[in-house]
Amino acid sequence: MDIADVPGPEQWKRVKSQLRAELGEDVFSSWFARVNLEGQAPDGTVQLSVPTRFLKTWIQSHYRDRIIGLWQNECDSVNRIELTVRGAVRARPSVVAQNAQTAAKASQKGVFETRPVSLGDATPRGLSQPQTRSEHEPRRDVLEGSPLEPRYTFATFIEGKSNALSLAAARQLTSGAPVTYNPLFVHASVGLGKTHLLHAIAAEARSTGRKVLYLTAEHFMYRFVAALKTQSAIAFKDTLRGIDILLIDDMQFLHGKQIQQEFCHTLNSLIDGARQVVVAADRPPADLEALDDRVRSRLAGGLVVGIQQPDHDLRRAILSHRIALTRNTYPNFHMPEAVLDYVATNVSSNGRDLEGALNRLVAHNQLTNAPITLDMAEMTLRDLVRAHEPRRVKIEDIQRVVSKHYNVSKSDLLSARRTRTIVRPRQIAMFLAKALTPRSLPEIGRRFGNRDHTTVLHAVRKITELSSNDPNLAQEIELLKRMLDN
Structure with missing residues (x-):
């Protein structure tokens, strides 16, 4: 991919400054001190590089969305962040100016050739770093642990x-x-x-x-x-x-x-x-x-x-704790009780989503100077709230997933064929339709080739009995449920 010139390193400085303000100096130094800006592609992809594969995985898992949001505040054309490992890619001619000289020297030494990455390279600032060794020096394997998040105590x-x-x-x-x-x-x-x-x-x-x-x-x-x-x-x-x-x-x-x-x-x-x-x-x-x-x-x-998933009281306590930490950076930050209750009630899956919701509200408040209101929270978090609403499973979805999983056609499921390779998937599909939809037995029967409701009842009882005695079948049914939930 050809990389276009970056539209100003000052944008990257402001993104890093905002990250430092939100996360604190310790966390920023651990995860972002060695992140370099490499360039921006014409399609709106900003390319960043890190020294280790672990750092890449961690940032992708925990901070990608936040980085994209901060970049979009600086440049509307940014729509994607691409993270690469500096030790596993060759230097590109579009490396930003402040890294050009370093990149040239490193390239001459072969740093950009593919090589294993030591865990020691991923050690955050403040922990011991492995000593530099020459190419011909015997490798000494010093076991370094994965980096620890300073906030997690x-x-x-x-x-x-x-x-x-x-x-x-x-x-x-x-x-x-x-x-x-x-x-x-x-x-x-x-x-x-x-x-x-x-x-x-x-x-x-x-x-x-x-x-x-x-x-x-x-x-x-x-x-x-x-x-x-x-x-x-x-x-x-x-x-x-x-x-x-x-x-x-x-x-x-x-x-x-x-x-x-x-x-x-x-x-x-x-x-x-x-x-x-x-x-x-x-x-x-x-x-x-x-x-x-x-x-x-x-x-x-x-x-x-x-x-287990946090109940309402725990979600509210998590939010209150995070708000108190936010005030260390933004002393005047205020979230009304009604908004706090709205977030705690509607963002119910896990603590990470709660933190993400709060980060959105903080960013909106700080970047626009608009007060946090219930209307603003509903607008800012609408996709997050909608993403965790229970998904309504349809009988057509069940028939499609079961047909694909067992390699039979939908017409076979609805047909009168009685071969074992067709009967068992059909019974499982009926069982899932009864378990995952509000449809009645007669309606399920009609959707499976106009069958009588007693046929559906027999299928439900049969699969219930078999799955209780066959762990493999029980796991298979759970897998199908997860597939339908995605």
């Missing part, structure tokens, strides 16, 4: 009914009191606080002098593969087994038979040595189908706690 974790047990379990791990459960397994959907909890454990334990290692599953896999390539796997495993607390996040992404076996050995070694292990995932161990049975069994053998 126990002090900033808002407690409610949905997360009280997981918070109490996490606090006990760092209190010095004897712990009777190992490992601690925390599961929750996106944005409910499991990563916050792991970061808080790491920060608290480190403050008491304990050796702590926090890794995402992706980084564990990357480091293990890198150790195999450099023939330093034994040193890698010895380092892992010499820590006090190992925290693994996003366990659902741990793949590969050999890597899972090594993780299981490490898990056993740490637990047998009275070292603490904490694992987080988006579902309980029993539902992590991609994991080896031994790993799932070991994870389920400790304490498994879930974090």
